[in-house]
Amino acid sequence: xxxxxxxxxxxxxxxxxxxxxxxxxxxxxxxxxxxxxxxxxxxxxxxxxxxxxxxxxxxxxxxxxxxxxxxxxxxxxxxxxxxxxxxxxxxxxxxxxxxxxxxxxxxxxxxxxxxxxxxxxxxxxxxxxxxxxxxxxxxxxxxxxxxxxxxxxxxxxx
Ligand code: FES
Ligand code: FES
Numbered sequence: 001x002x003x004x005x006x007x008x009x010x011x012x013x014x015x016x017x018x019x020x021x022x023x024x025x026x027x028x029x030x031x032x033x034x035x036x037x038x039x040x041x042x043x044x045x046x047x048x049x050x051x052x053x054x055x056x057x058x059x060x061x062x063x064x065x066x067x068x069x070x071x072x073x074x075x076x077x078x079x080x081x082x083x084x085x086x087x088x089x090x091x092x093x094x095x096x097x098x099x100x101x102x103x104x105x106x107x108x109x110x111x112x113x114x115x116x117x118x119x120x121x122x123x124x125x126x127x128x129x130x131x132x133x134x135x136x137x138x139x140x141x142x143x144x145x146x147x148x149x150x151x152x153x154x155x156x157x158x
Contacts, residue, residue, distance in 0.1 A: 009076030045131030
């Protein structure tokens with residue numbers, strides 16, 4: 001067992017990790033249920049989290065690698081009682097069906113909007129290209145990100 005320090009959704013964490021443990025398993029063990037296990041091969045994006053603000057596949061990231069870094073999961077953006085504007089936009093546009101892909105989609109969208117506040121539909125599609133959704137056909141997800149971007153430009157954001 002190795003003890004590491006990192007920051008999870010703004011909170012300092014000092015945890016033991018198992019040899020070879022992946023970040024996906026560590027985060028699930030820490031109760032981060034938004035982090036989904038899909039393919040485990042880096043193809044679906046369901047396990048996406050932000051590492052120092054950049055999207056990574058937690059199924060391909062060794063937990064040991066996050067030592068001293070910042071990890072953000074969807075729980076760090078908003079909650080049912082206090083949803084993030086991206087979560088609200090996803091709900092309002094019908095971009096959430098089974099919801100399995102949604103946390104990863106929202107974190108990728110969050111990263112996109114922090115770099116590009118006024119993306120085109122094509123730029124949104126490009127940003128989410130590595131995140132698979134079996135339910136929505138992607139149209140409503142793109143709509144949701146564009147709606148959130150508009151609200152962000154209007155100052156409804158955090
Ligand atoms: S579970 Fe990590 S990319 Fe699919
Ligand atoms: S809403 Fe079901 S996989 Fe995207």
